[in-house]
Amino acid sequence: MTAHVKSYYAATANKQDARPALSGTETADVCVIGAGFTGVNAALELAERGVSVIVLEAARVGFGASGRNGGQIVNGYSRDLDVIAARYGETAGRVIGGLANEGGDIIRARAAKYAIACDVREGMLITAFSARQMRGLEHHVSTWKGFGFDQFELLDKTGLAPHVTTERYVGGLLDKRGGHIHPLNLVQGEAAAFESLGGRIFEGSPVVSVDMENAVVRTASGEVRAKTVLVCGNAYLQSVLPALETRVMPVSTQVLATEPLGAEAERLLPSNVCVEDANYVLDYFRRTADGRILYGGGIVYGGTDPASIKAKILPHMLKTFPTLKDAQIDYAWSGNFALTLTRFPQIGKLAPRVYFSHGDSGHGVTTTHLLARLLAESVTGDNSRFDVFAGLPYFPFPGGKMFRVPMTVAGSWWYRLRDSMGV
């Protein structure tokens, strides 16, 4: 069975035994493809509502982005809330904007309800390199205030000192409802909660085809006959469902974890909030529970790994924290998220009995939890919130499967240039 990527998370995961592969024919009300945050939480939400669910996972629970990300609880979406109404109308703006904190709330409620040991810490900081980025953060605060969300504190350079020890930034924005977690332990804890309610998970069970009309899901060694199928393979789904392929592009991002640093980690991030900067291609970092600095950044469109993860990310980390020049790097890994053209996640139906959810565009820790709930609501007959989200228009990547990578690279060049010039 394909193991978890070698990472800080896999090395410090709570013990969870491997599950058997699917063999023969099984039946359930719902079959979920993919055991990341989306699939596991949709399954858990359904099990809590008394629905019988089978989850099929190609590798291990949390093998994909969910078990190897930055662990940052970032509220909202990869675009700001005012973009929704401006592009997609008042109703979409009101409803979807109003859900911006729900994913983070679900995570905390779930960790508490099922006693999931996943190092939940409070507070998330967005840092600015320039006056332009500070104006963007001020705009963010006033936009969210319009939805009744008042969780922010704008900080000037001096105000950053209790949170992050570096000369790089001119100011920042503290989101008191943000935070961070050990994501692999969270998703594995959620999977265990699902199983405690009678749900079944088969690992090492890559789905090879879906009979859309009859809701039959097949692996090499078995099949699940269901009433409804939820496709939650996100950036790792590849070509199982061609209809989804041009809607998203896999993008890789890389992470390092230092050795445990003791007091130095506390000096660099005194308040233990997590941090991401305001650049288009951003750096993200935080302390781990055992006192390491976990530092991520960079992207590769198309989802391939760079030749050396350390060579790519270390210069970013040392620019922010020069005192770490002699720190040992214990772990370096890469993972794929799914980018959409609008940078809003997509949820919908491929056929009357087949749902999908994907495309969190780099900020999916909270939105996966939210969208999993909307999937479960729809499957059990309440479409009120699902329909609004599913109504967001979808645009295929220009250039199709063959040219979407070079065309997206060209498109993002302008944003990177602006960031590098600090304008």
Ligand SMILES: Cc1cc2nc3c(=O)[nH]c(=O)nc-3n(C[C@H](O)[C@H](O)[C@H](O)COP(=O)(O)OP(=O)(O)OC[C@H]3O[C@@H](n4cnc5c(N)ncnc54)[C@H](O)[C@@H]3O)c2cc1C
């Ligand atoms: C390195 C990295 C850092 C990130 N940092 C952050 C962060 O700090 N904060 C944040 O908000 N977001 C972050 N993200 C994004 C976030 O992790 C993702 O948006 C989120 O985890 C997606 O969850 P998912 O369940 O939709 O997909 P995934 O977690 O990728 O799960 C999909 C699962 O489906 C399985 N699968 C695929 N195909 C099949 C098949 N045919 N049959 C069976 N199973 C299949 C895969 O094996 C996988 O386990 C990061 C992403 C990466 C890669």
